[in-house]
Amino acid sequence: MIQQNQPGAVQRPAISKGVEKDPDKGYIALLGWSLNAIDAMERFDRRYIVVAPSWAADYARENDIPFLQWDFERINERSLSIAETLKQEGVDVAIPLFEETVEWAGAINSVLQGNPRLHGQSVLFRDKALMKRRAHLGGIRVGVFEEAHEKDDVLRFLKRVNQTLLKLDGDPNDPIHLKAFDQAGCLGHRVIRSPEEIDSIPDSDFPLLMESHLDGWEFAVEAWIHDGEIKFLNISEYVTLGYSVFVPATPELESWREAITREIEKLIKAFDIKFGLIHPEYFVTADGTMYFGEVAYRPPGFKAFELIERAYGFNAYQATALVFDPKSTREEVDAFFPEPVKGAKGHAGCFGVFPRRRVVSQLAFPEETANHPYFESHELYPLDHEVVAEREAFGTHWGLVYFFGEDAHTIRDLLKHQEDLDFYV
């Protein structure tokens, strides 16, 4: 009995109420806790198990979710035990759901599939400096970047970059971007324009990655890869980075699809990716030059999977399980995905709300947003007391507002317009 309470003991419900599972197909481990991912697996024909920290255990038991307790901390010698447990359980592949579980998935998959290189590959995805170098080596165009270990490094980089740009004294600096090595998306992202701003960087943020600013149109891609080939490529258009995104993109951005596909193929080659889902970010300049920003080996933030499902109708978590599963056949994978862009029923987008005022005391959802025919729902919480809103770096939004509609430009302009509205007053 004690066994059951220990990390690593599998909690398996007696019955599964979802779709009937096909024993000939792969057995999937989800690394991390995401209700929508679990729901997707519950409704998919593959066996699955959720590997997540202890706080999720009770919920998993109450809801008959197959569960294995594991606290994802730093990988060490003991880490192998989770891989062994999953192997004994018969799991075929582990899928990372969050940035923090990407390296774990690599380590586990290298055991499950007897391929040690998978762990090394995952480390590339986790360390932004390594990632950039790898891309650079693969012939992919990247901005200028350096690692910083202290504030002096930042000052030197800011000066050198602007010197390179032949700026004179008094000219406004080109900004540089600071990013934590190993955090997802906008977390820990800062923009530095002047030496004075460097003082505001907390010491705890170091070491970090510094990048030159890339002008251009920033966008993200979600590419499902099977057997080294792109099976479905979605372009997510950022209206404003950190605020809003929608899929599929406008015809203007989609006009670069061919070029973007070629860039992704370079990436696949450079990182030696055989299967899985990648989520890279790029800048495209007016003349069509693509700059690589970064790439993640996990589902994107900002509920992009949910937006893709709303637009295309297929479940992006199931798609991910499908391309990770070593037992999936080419036929099954090919049949799963719709045609890009044309296969979409409309454009789905969301807007991340940040309070615009410093002190807010209540949720005041704008009438004009609520009444817009594209508005679908929001997940903002009412406040019951006054809050001083602080926004550090790009921060975390207070909740998303969802839109869906037929016209790409309407949704783009609508998302942009939300930035001018107060959701909290």
Next chain:
Amino acid sequence: MMHQRFQGQSAPDEPAMATALDRFESALDAIASVSDFARAGHLPRLFNATLRLLAMPGGAARIHGHATRFDQAGVFAGSDWDHPERLQPELSRGSLTGSSDAIAVEALSRLRMLAIAEGVHDHPDMDADAARKFLERSLVFNLDLMLPDHSEAARAGGGQRDAVRHLLAFELDRLGGNSVVEALVAEADRILEQRPIDVAPVRQLLAHVERLLERDDLPDSEAVERGRVLLAASRGPTELSADPIDDYVAAFQSLSGADQTEELVALGDSMNATGLVCRAHGALLRYLAESGNERQLALAMGLDNVGADSLDAFEDLSRALIREAVWPETAQCIEGLSNLLDRGMLFFPPVPHALWRLTRFEPLPEVSEHLREEFGHDQPPSGRSLLLAGVISVLGLPLGVSQGNNPTCQSARAISLWAQCDPGFLLELITWAARDNEIDLHFEGDLIRSSELTEGLIEDFHTELDTVSLLLVPHLDKIYWEMGRRIAGRGEDGHRWINPEFHGWWVHRGFATTIDYATGAVIDFAGFVRRFHAAYHPYYNDGGELIYPQPAGIVATDPFGQFIGWHAIAIQRVALDPAGKMRVYFFNPNNEGRQDWGHGIVTSTRGNGEIPGESSLPFEHFCARLYVFHYNERDLGDPQAVPDHILGEIADVVRESWAAEKAWHEVVSS
């Protein structure tokens, strides 16, 4: 006009409707397919799509088309709505006026109920009959939500009110039938029996009845017949009065003398029988005030002997009151005027003088403007007319005063009590408020002026009130709050001092309460109830009668006997009812006199000897909800004469109900 709103709706915008429906179906499909644990994340989309559709004319029908899927899809899983058999029609109002999510889930649940009621959807725990009953009863509780509401509260609610309006109208339309008419008519009758001053809610009910009566599939029944009678009383009970009002007076003039009499009797009788007055009645009375004789006026107002004597003694004043106050728009005040005359109010010496003053009196422009605005009519009569009509109504129907939706039972009670026993004082207050925009009262020797106070009911004042309340309550509430402020810290229930000073000297200074102010404990309940018997029960107070109504405090409880709050009422009289049972008859300033207070304690408003507007309870039941009363030490009987077993029974009921979680201390005598 009424039915046009439902039938003459603009054609729905088809593409918009198609899009909204598509969104709804997509959200419902998502809900139906996800696992139980992931469902919550998908509900907001469904709820939003639901409100979208409901806001469009015809949208409710589209949602209803999917109603058989809701249970299966798990829309209600894990919520109270998953058990329709446990839902209470009384509580649906909270949802329909609540947050947007609450409105949406209630709407989906009701449309599912409708599908059950119509036999197209099976639910294991609810049959068609139960579903129909639920909806019918719930509709009756929420009928006002079916009408456009111009109140501030509704304005703040925005488009959601439209969604609810469309939903309820759709339900009413689908349920149709006799039982709804029956419920509507019964509700209208029960309100009218209490002779409220404000009959707007009744007219709203009747508008729905009218629309249902237009349906040809309705079989004749008592309720249908009664509905027609009430409608006629509201719109014109005779052939002539039902015709366009512009021709009415001329048509009346062309009648023979006997026919004229018949017409007048019909109008007077209809008003007396129902409490409703039609617009034509107002036009005719104005004509009679100028050109009619005294007998015609008496007939038109349905006066009894006392009323006829009043008219005879104060004919000039009566005619002046009609000329100044009675218009087709304010015709309802004829009911008040008739009662005022019948009650002999004009024989109170200050009353005729004060009324004469009001006939010549011009309220402050802002007061006039306020009254006219709240009258809710395109072309309201002058502020003076409205004020006078309101005054006449309060003096005629003092038990018809209501606090409306405001937490101002104290002020409403005060207005009612003054109208009953100190009308001259009430008329003074009205004049001050309308002329000076302030009133003053004294408290323990100090003058308190409402214009100098800010605390009290200023914002959030619900204005669905009679005119006098509209004028006075904001002032009175401020003064009441100020009196409350001044007694803070005395460590005792402040009503001991406030009630006599706020209402009048005739409120007894003796004060009994069973709540220990500091701890909230019930203290010496037996002694409290003994004293109440000795003060009010004729068998224990030497047959003493109540001369002046007395304020008292009751514990408001819900139908399960659970504590809701403290409530102010006035004990009007204590007397044997027709069945020989001792009852307390009281005035409840709450809108609704018929209330279920749990444990079988249900207030009655008719059939037990009540005067219209009175509520009543058997004496022991009343004791079981009483916590504060005033008495006069001089008039007290022997408290020890009350038998122990009566006290024990009352105490048992109280301990099961509002005192269930309170400490209970009895005095132990050795």
